[in-house]
Amino acid sequence: MFEFATTMKNLLKKFFKINKLILFCIGIVVCLFLLEDTVLLINKFHSNYPILGQQLNNIPVSNRNQQEIISFIQSQFDQNIPLKLSINGKKYLIYKKDVGAKIDYNKTIANVYTPGRTGNFFPDLITQNKALFGGSNAQLQVSLSKSLILLTTLSIADTVNKQPQPAMPDFKKNIFNTIPQKNGIKINSTAISAVIDSYIFVPPATAIVIPTQIISKKYRAYDLNAIRKQALDYTSRPISITSGGVLFTLTPSDLKYLLSVSEQVDPTNPKQTIMGLTLDRINLVHLLAPYATEVEAATHAEFNEYDIYPTIYSQFYTNTRRVVDVPIGARLNSEVLGTSTTATQSGEKIVYLTFDDGPNIIYHPILLGILKEKNIKATFYLVGANSTDYKTIALRTISEGHAIGNHTLSHLNLSTLSSNQIIYELTTTNAILSALLGPGKKITLFRPPYGGTNSLVEKDAAMLGLKQKLWTIDPKDWSEPSTTDLINRVVSNVHPGSVILMHSNHFATVKALPYIIDKIKAMGYLFKTQE
Ligand SMILES: [Zn+2]
Numbered sequence: 001m002f003e004f005a006t007t008m009k010n011l012l013k014k015f016f017k018i019n020k021l022i023l024f025c026i027g028i029v030v031c032l033f034l035l036e037d038t039v040l041l042i043n044k045f046h047s048n049y050p051i052l053g054q055q056l057n058n059i060p061v062s063n064r065n066q067q068e069i070i071s072f073i074q075s076q077f078d079q080n081i082p083l084k085l086s087i088n089g090k091k092y093l094i095y096k097k098d099v100g101a102k103i104d105y106n107k108t109i110a111n112v113y114t115p116g117r118t119g120n121f122f123p124d125l126i127t128q129n130k131a132l133f134g135g136s137n138a139q140l141q142v143s144l145s146k147s148l149i150l151l152t153t154l155s156i157a158d159t160v161n162k163q164p165q166p167a168m169p170d171f172k173k174n175i176f177n178t179i180p181q182k183n184g185i186k187i188n189s190t191a192i193s194a195v196i197d198s199y200i201f202v203p204p205a206t207a208i209v210i211p212t213q214i215i216s217k218k219y220r221a222y223d224l225n226a227i228r229k230q231a232l233d234y235t236s237r238p239i240s241i242t243s244g245g246v247l248f249t250l251t252p253s254d255l256k257y258l259l260s261v262s263e264q265v266d267p268t269n270p271k272q273t274i275m276g277l278t279l280d281r282i283n284l285v286h287l288l289a290p291y292a293t294e295v296e297a298a299t300h301a302e303f304n305e306y307d308i309y310p311t312i313y314s315q316f317y318t319n320t321r322r323v324v325d326v327p328i329g330a331r332l333n334s335e336v337l338g339t340s341t342t343a344t345q346s347g348e349k350i351v352y353l354t355f356d357d358g359p360n361i362i363y364h365p366i367l368l369g370i371l372k373e374k375n376i377k378a379t380f381y382l383v384g385a386n387s388t389d390y391k392t393i394a395l396r397t398i399s400e401g402h403a404i405g406n407h408t409l410s411h412l413n414l415s416t417l418s419s420n421q422i423i424y425e426l427t428t429t430n431a432i433l434s435a436l437l438g439p440g441k442k443i444t445l446f447r448p449p450y451g452g453t454n455s456l457v458e459k460d461a462a463m464l465g466l467k468q469k470l471w472t473i474d475p476k477d478w479s480e481p482s483t484t485d486l487i488n489r490v491v492s493n494v495h496p497g498s499v500i501l502m503h504s505n506h507f508a509t510v511k512a513l514p515y516i517i518d519k520i521k522a523m524g525y526l527f528k529t530q531e
Helices: 002-016 066-078 105-118 122-132 146-159 189-199 224-235 252-257 281-299 305-316 334-338 342-346 363-374 384-389 391-399 419-437 455-463 483-491 507-522
Strands: 025-031 039-042 054-056 083-087 090-094 138-143 184-187 212-215 239-243 246-250 259-265 273-279 350-356 379-382 403-406 499-503
Touching (some): 224 259, 252 259, 252 281, 273 305, 379 391, 391 419
Parallel strands (some): 350 499
Antiparallel strands (some): 025 039, 083 090, 184 212, 239 246
């Protein structure tokens, strides 16, 4: 993944040297047929024209209603008739096999119909392409957009670069069924860079083949029945969690949903691997996102997503389960929230985009690219330790005109610390960040991790010349919601003076940000940095 990201980074650097990029777009769809050879399908679209010009079988998308479009696409495929898609006269045929068994209705509504009606520009072209080809297929698009190149390439890494999977019980349906072992598939990142490179100025006349390789692995023989037995044992009893006094129970079926089989080092022989049961972290945050909302509504404190996994994990293997307590940040200061900006009082249409927890090597630079492209300035609350590790990315954040603030040295919940510890976390970070700002400049903004604050934290921060800044909109991007969900969670809550909390270390944020900006702009808002 890092090798891949580095290659893409080098490629990106190259693009920065180009002043005017030629308008074009190539869509490449990589269809995976698991357990068979990989079949690569290619599609390309010209992006000079808004999506409003999109036609399905000679009728503009914008002239049809939602249900009609969906039924139409499905009926064509049901009859094995290819779909004729055209953009300003350029025609493309899409066959059922390109899409998979069934089109994804929700994606079609969100990504084909809506952009077709509203005439949104380039990013919608990409998602529309994706939607038409179904959620199960991975794809790559090369676009004029610097940030989107990296974005869509990472999207491939997400969906195509898969590790081989061992055979495992079907935890979700019937534990006595076995899901067979699967090969992995990997994109050859060096070769793909060369492909993108050679076509970046001129759309290819013929299909590009994206180089991939199948990775297969021999797993050590193991007793799947033993894993089944273990799974039944581990999931037979619920695990209860409280956080801020709100109770949540992971039922046996929740626990089964969270299970997967993974390779682990044999503790008795480090040269060998054994198969073990693990909890799926992504599924866990998905499952707990609604609960986190409930906890925060009840407590006005941030749910601590960083602690949830180890807390649940520690209970998973124990025979004596108890009700586990997930710590939360201290209460959010309602006064700070209520008067977070003067704009709130005057009703000026201003919003503040804020990104916590950076810098990091992958998603943070992509966010910077998107902000640059959209000409938006935001506020980044940087973690001191990360700013030392990724100094050049922190410097880039500053040089591109964004505000930066103190988010502590090591992302601790300050409300649980002594005054000495609080001051250490804040002063070390102030020193690191001030040095990046340059001579004579001081850090004045501060955001406590998890919103964990109390009168002591506020007093110490004020003594160091730091203004505590919280937020008014928390879309929980850390739970990796769908792009549509994340956009809605932000956009539907925007008011004059809103402070939007997001994070610069999540793929979900990267995917949703271009749309969030466009939609808020369209509502007549200006974006400002916090002061
Ligand atoms: Zn944070």
